[in-house]
Amino acid sequence: MRIGEIAALVGVTSRAVRHYHHIGLLPEPVRRANGYRAYTVRDAVLLARIRRLTEIGLSLDEVRDVLADDAGRELVEVLGELDADLARQEREIRERRRVLAALLEAPLTSEGPLSPGLAALLEGAPATGSLAAAKDREHLVLLDAAGGGAGAEVYAALRPLAEDPGVLELYGRLDELAGAGADDPRIAPLAADLADAVPDDVLAVIPQGEPAATGVGRALLDDYPPAQREVVRRVMETLAERVRGRTS
Numbered sequence: 014m015r016i017g018e019i020a021a022l023v024g025v026t027s028r029a030v031r032h033y034h035h036i037g038l039l040p041e042p043v044r045r046a047n048g049y050r051a052y053t054v055r056d057a058v059l060l061a062r063i064r065r066l067t068e069i070g071l072s073l074d075e076v077r078d079v080l081a082d083d084a085g086r087e088l089v090e091v092l093g094e095l096d097a098d099l100a101r102q103e104r105e106i107r108e109r110r111r112v113l114a115a116l117l118e119a120p121l122t123s124e125g126p127l128s129p130g131l132a133a134l135l136e137g138a139p140a141t142g143s144l145a146a147a148k149d150r151e152h153l154v155l156l157d158a159a160g161g162g163a164g165a166e167v168y169a170a171l172r173p174l175a176e177d178p179g180v181l182e183l184y185g186r187l188d189e190l191a192g193a194g195a196d197d198p199r200i201a202p203l204a205a206d207l208a209d210a211v212p213d214d215v216l217a218v219i220p221q222g223e224p225a226a227t228g229v230g231r232a233l234l235d236d237y238p239p240a241q242r243e244v245v246r247r248v249m250e251t252l253a254e255r256v257r258g259r260t261s
Contacts, residue, residue: 014052023060033063038077061095130168131157138175143184144191145241152233170215183207193240200240204247208255211248216256 020027033039039060042050059080066076127135131153138150174180186203193199234242 014057016050016052019052019057019060022057023064025060025064030060033060036073038063038073038080058095065095065098127154128157128165128168130165134168134172134175137172139178139181141181141184143181143188145187146181146184148236152236155233166218167215170212170218174210174212174215177210180210183210187241187244190240190244191238193238195239195243197240200243200247204244204251207244208248208251211252213255216252 014022016027016030020030030039034041039056042052042056045051062080063076066079067073071079135150135153138146183203183206186199187207190197190199190203234245237245
């Protein structure tokens with residue numbers, strides 16, 4: 014194979030192949046009498062290996078270390094690993110297409126595209142002018158879009174809670190705390206009532222088993238004004254204690 018042929022076969026550019034030669038990552042192949050490089054199947058396998066390692070985020074120095082470890086392996090072993098990697102990619106593509114198909118079938122909204130589970134959850138929630146409810150909705154949409162959402166199982170568990178008209182009264186009480194301080198006496202009873210409203214079914218399917226306020230959770234907490242933030246923080250602590258009590 015010539016350089017253009019091996020580049021096309023593996024899915025890189027001829028320029029990339031020359032760069033890998035230049036930095037010593039891809040050994041120079043033997044040259045024919047006319048001066049053209051003559052690439053073999055092993056060269057193609059090695060080039061494919063470099064492409065995949067760089068695609069998953071390894072630096073070229075890290076790729077060099079991995080290839081050094083591969084040096085003594087049989088060609089059939091490396092080919093098997095590449096085949097397994099392609100199979101994994103196929104599965105990931107099928108899953109992305111399945112999710113995309115479900116998104117295309119879901120109702121279109123100004124917040125979308127939403128996952129089918131979240132779309133169903135929000136569709137069943139009663140209409141309200143509560144600003145606190147709107148903030149919760151925004152947070153769910155953000156987590157869903159970022160891929161860090163709870164997932165279909167949690168959304169399904171939340172539906173009875175979201176459809177409960179009594180939750181609107183709780184949101185109303187949370188709205189009343191918008192301008193209050195973090196020491197407001199209404200905080201503790203509201204936090205207790207909100208935590209009591211969350212069914213055990215929801216806690217059972219929360220990812221990682223505990224509603225801890227870390228990372229993104231802390232950022233979402235900071236989106237609330239002081240009194241509301243304290244309410245949400247206390248609710249999360251209470252739910253975490255309930256989870257620990259169920260698993261201990």
